[in-house]
Amino acid sequence: MKKYRFKGILQNEGWIENATISVDDAGLISSISSESQNVEQVAGYALPGFQNAHSHAFQYAMAGIAERHQAGKEADDFWSWREAMYQLALTMSPDDLEAVATMLYAEMARHGYTQVAEFHYLHHDIDGKPYANLAEHGERLVSAAQKAGIKITLVPMFYQRGGFGLDPQPRQRRFISKTIEDYDKLLTASKQATSHYSGANLGYGVHSLRAATPDDFVRLLEEKRTIPFHIHIAEQLKEIEDSISYLKKRPVQWLLDNVNIDDNCHLVHATHLIEEEIKGIANSGANVVLCPSTEGNLGDGIFPLKQFQSLGGKWSIGTDSHIGLNPLEELRILDYGQRLTSHNRNTFTDKNENDSGTYAIKQSQITGRKAMGNTNIKYFAVGQPFDAVVYDANTALLAACSIDNLLSTIVYASDSTWVLGTMVDGKWVVKDQNHSQKEKITLKFKETIQKLKVR
Ligand SMILES: [Zn+2]
Known part of the structure; x- marks a missing residue:
C-alpha cells in the first residue's frame, strides 16, 4: 500500500x-x-495518464530526418516520405524493433502517456516469411512497453493488398497476410504475446481500405469481435481519388454503405470528408483518431473538427510517426488548425463545456481509453x-x-x-x-x- x-x-x-x-x-x-x-x-x-491511440513504433527511428527537400523537385509529399519509411521497414530485426520501441515508449512516458495503441503491420522477417512465432514482432512490442513501463494495446493489422486493385509490392512483403485465415492465426499468436504482460491487451484492424479486397474487408467486419477495431482512412487526397476510381465511392462513404461502423471503430485521420461523411461517422457512433503533428508534418490536411463535434463526434489523439511526442502539443495543433481556418477561438467547446482545456482533456481521455478497449470514464x-x-x-x-x-x-x-x-x-x-x-x-x-x- x-x-x-x-x-x-x-x-x-x-x-x-x-x-x-x-x-x-x-x-x-x-x-x-x-x-x-x-x-x-x-x-x-x-x-x-494520456492515451496515445495511434503509433507505429518503428517509424520513431526516422523522426526528424526526412526534412531535406530536393531542390527543383516540385513536390515532396506523403508518398515520397512513404518510400523512405518502406526502406526503413525493410531493414529492422526483432531486436532492432524492440530497442527502438522501448526508447519511444520511455519517451512517451516522459511526456505523460501511460498507454499506447500500437497499430502494428511489420509482421514478417526481412524476406517476407512469417517468423516461427507469428507474433514475434508483436511480442517484442509488448516487451518494449513492459520495459518502458507503459501499457500497450497491440493492434495487429490485416494488410493484404498493395493498393486498390494492386497485388502487394515486394517492398510491402513484411506486412502481408494473404487471407483472413492467415490473419486470424496472427491474431491468435498476438493474443498469446499480450498474455505475457498484465499491462497489454489486443485490438484488431485493417491497415486501410486499399490494403484489403472489398469482400474480405466486409467479411472481417461482419465477424463481430469485441475488441477495438482500428483503420487508417481518408488521409490523403490521392487515396480519395483512387477509392473513387476503384470502389466508385469515397473511402468513408464506402465504409458507411458496406459495413456496420459503430462505437467500437476507431478511424485514424479521416482528414478528407464531405458533409454526408462527417454526419455519417458522427451518427454511427464511430470515433476518429487525430494525429495533428504527423498530419501536419506529412501535409495531410485539416480534419473538419468543428463540424464533427457539433454533431456529437468523438475523437482521441495519437502520435503516429512520432515527429511529436507531447500530448498537449497534439491538442494545441489540433485546436489551432481549427482556429486558423474558422477565425474563431471557441473551437474546443460544445454545448456542455465552455472551457477549451477541460473539453480537450475529456475528449482525448475518454475516447482514447475506448481505443484501448477501456470503457472507464x-x-x-x-x-x-x-x-x-x-x-x-x-x-x-x-x-x-x-x-x-x-x-x-x-x-x-x-x-x-x-x-x-x-x-x-x-x-x-x-x-x-x-x-x-x-x-x-x-x-x-x-x-x-x-x-x-x-x-
Ligand atoms: Zn498511421
Whole structure:
C-alpha cells in the first residue's frame, strides 16, 4: 500500500485540492481522501495518464530526418516520405524493433502517456516469411512497453493488398497476410504475446481500405469481435481519388454503405470528408483518431473538427510517426488548425463545456481509453489502476493560478519541463524528467540506430 498526497487531482467534475490517493499492491486505487499522515507529498497536479491511440513504433527511428527537400523537385509529399519509411521497414530485426520501441515508449512516458495503441503491420522477417512465432514482432512490442513501463494495446493489422486493385509490392512483403485465415492465426499468436504482460491487451484492424479486397474487408467486419477495431482512412487526397476510381465511392462513404461502423471503430485521420461523411461517422457512433503533428508534418490536411463535434463526434489523439511526442502539443495543433481556418477561438467547446482545456482533456481521455478497449470514464476512481501524469505546481504560471484556470494553463501554456513525473499502476515510471531505466534504454537505442545507419 502506498499513499500519495497531491496539490490537486483532476476529476471529471473538476479539481480536488490536497487529495490523497492510496494505491494497493496491484496498482489499483483503494481510496481517494484528504488524509495527510504517512503519505508521499507530491508538489504537483495529477491528470489521468494520456492515451496515445495511434503509433507505429518503428517509424520513431526516422523522426526528424526526412526534412531535406530536393531542390527543383516540385513536390515532396506523403508518398515520397512513404518510400523512405518502406526502406526503413525493410531493414529492422526483432531486436532492432524492440530497442527502438522501448526508447519511444520511455519517451512517451516522459511526456505523460501511460498507454499506447500500437497499430502494428511489420509482421514478417526481412524476406517476407512469417517468423516461427507469428507474433514475434508483436511480442517484442509488448516487451518494449513492459520495459518502458507503459501499457500497450497491440493492434495487429490485416494488410493484404498493395493498393486498390494492386497485388502487394515486394517492398510491402513484411506486412502481408494473404487471407483472413492467415490473419486470424496472427491474431491468435498476438493474443498469446499480450498474455505475457498484465499491462497489454489486443485490438484488431485493417491497415486501410486499399490494403484489403472489398469482400474480405466486409467479411472481417461482419465477424463481430469485441475488441477495438482500428483503420487508417481518408488521409490523403490521392487515396480519395483512387477509392473513387476503384470502389466508385469515397473511402468513408464506402465504409458507411458496406459495413456496420459503430462505437467500437476507431478511424485514424479521416482528414478528407464531405458533409454526408462527417454526419455519417458522427451518427454511427464511430470515433476518429487525430494525429495533428504527423498530419501536419506529412501535409495531410485539416480534419473538419468543428463540424464533427457539433454533431456529437468523438475523437482521441495519437502520435503516429512520432515527429511529436507531447500530448498537449497534439491538442494545441489540433485546436489551432481549427482556429486558423474558422477565425474563431471557441473551437474546443460544445454545448456542455465552455472551457477549451477541460473539453480537450475529456475528449482525448475518454475516447482514447475506448481505443484501448477501456470503457472507464471516471478519471480516477476506486478500483481502477492509478495511471497519471503530474504537472509541477511550482512552475511560475501554475503557482500563481486560480483553480478555475489550472487545466487550460496546463493544456495551452505548458512545455514538457512541467511534467514532474508519470505514474503507471501507482509507481513512478518517470520522476523529475528521468525515466527509471533511461541510461540502459538510451544506450541500446543508440547502438541500434548506429547499426541501422538510418540517422
Ligand atoms: Zn498511421
